Amino acid sequence: MPSCRALARNHDFTALWIGQTVSEIGSRMTMFVFPLITFAMTGSAVLAAASEALYLLGVAGTLLPAGVLADRYDRRRIMLVASGSGVLLYGSLAVAGVLGELTVPHLFAVALLTGVGAGLFAPAEISAVRTVVPAEDLPTALSQNQARLHVASLISAPLGGVLYAVTRWLPFAVDAVTFAVSFVQLGRIRTDLSPETYDGPRPRPLQDLKDGVRFVVSRPFFRVLTIWSGLSNLAVNALFFVAILRLIEGGFGSFQIGLVEAAAGSAGIVGAVLAPWLIERLATGWLTVAIAWCFLPLVVPMAFWNQPWVVAAAIGLGMLLNPAGNAGIGSYRIAVTPPELLGRVQSTSQFVSWSMMPLAPVLAGVLLSTVGGQTAILVLGGFSALVACIPTFSRSVRAVPRPALWERHKAPGAVAVAA
The missing domain is CATH 1.20.1250.20 (MFS general substrate transporter like domains)
Structure with a gap:
């Protein structure tokens, strides 16, 4: 019990x-x-x-x-x-x-x-x-x-x-x-959520910030993952924006266009239900590599058939594995980060990702207006392929095992979380 x-x-x-x-x-x-x-x-x-x-x-x-x-x-x-x-x-x-x-x-x-x-x-x-x-x-x-x-x-x-x-x-x-x-x-939360106690005098806030950034930059896994997640957010969101803007230009109604977001949300929910089963059975590193490439086969139908149901099906299929990838690699990153650095490491990674996101609609708009919808999707597909190479060629990402073996990967200073 x-x-x-x-x-x-x-x-x-x-x-x-x-x-x-x-x-x-x-x-x-x-x-x-x-x-x-x-x-x-x-x-x-x-x-x-x-x-x-x-x-x-x-x-x-x-x-x-x-x-x-x-x-x-x-x-x-x-x-x-x-x-x-x-x-x-x-x-x-x-x-x-x-x-x-x-x-x-x-x-x-x-x-x-x-x-x-x-x-x-x-x-x-x-x-x-x-x-x-x-x-x-x-x-x-x-x-x-x-x-x-x-x-x-x-x-x-x-x-x-x-x-x-x-x-x-x-x-x-x-x-x-x-x-x-x-x-x-x-x-209603009863657990004490205070940070870890600190031995000795506390560094200044700026030094704390530098320690978090230094931890990310100095470790190949964290460095690769931060760069990849930021560029992947830019590529995938720009691809999504181009697909939606192209449907708007094609004269499709708001209900039909709303089908795309509904398909993405529904597929994401299904993917989140399947995620624990996938994470437990697959090596987290190779699951991450699979996520990096999963949108690539879907670029071709979106480029050549500007129809809401095609875009909805493509985005939906692309989103199925996304929750497993995010939850798997995110859990590993949390598990191997020293608890006293977790907030700073997480915020550094999120800062890079969020900083890229406002550029996505700008990139989508520029490509759509200069080269047209079909070419824009193919260009972003090529960009996505280049971005996918980042975790694929990274030994530190590919080497991440299934969760049962994460304990041996803990960074110095990390401690096991009590059950």
Whole structure:
């Protein structure tokens, strides 16, 4: 029978997961609605895009210092501050909407500050997961987190559209409630989420930040994985943007185009269910290599048949293995990172990935306008192939075994997570 301590940890992860699933749906819904409201108020596509860009800027700009905070202070309090600020910020938009005082500067300020909150939350959350989840259960826990993202992707846009159709401010009121749910669920966590105790005088924050970056840069596995994940995000997201923009140019309706995102979300959920089974049976390194190449065969049909069902099928098939790859290699990275460095290592890797993401629509737009949709997809396919070579030719990635053998790969200073 599971021990009381194990039951408490299961309770804590469940509380964290439920709160973040609800909050993730709300946040993605709001990001869908932000450009709609901004365009309705201004008629400017540039300003509409700026609202989402400000959110991404807030996330990327906060991640590195947030990693330092996660390794210095109680992660539960950090997450409570981030969730509480979401309640206040989105609540302020709802109140302004009710009073008829909603303005674009207010929207932009909330977009930026909620991005800051998301960046603050992320390293603290992953450090908390490491604390409350036994090492052998990390792949399953991160697979559940992958499922959370795809459920949010599937639900958020339709929900946002329905609420927006009722009244403009309603999505913000609902999102404030989702952050309140997250706040309450975080309050139910019983495990002490304080960072590891530090022997001797504590280094300055800047030195802490340098230590995290130095750890990533000095180890081939972390260095390769960080470079690959950033470039892979750029390539795959640009490919997705080109496919969607090409469908829009082809005159297809919003319902048909929505089929693509629904297919991606549905496939991601199925992939997240299969992920623990795949991770347990396949060497994590070779599973990662397979993920790197999985989108390549799908480029050809997308290039030659500009149809929603073709794009939906291709993106959906490409997403099936994605949760297993993300959860597998992510779990390994957490398992072999010294606990006292986890927040900084995670934030460094996420910073690179998030910094690349705003470039994806820019790259997609430039290619689409200069060489046309078909050539743009083939060019991005070639770029994706080059990016896939990074983990394929890396011995440090290929050598990662199945989870049962991860213990021998722990970095100096890492300790086993108690069951």
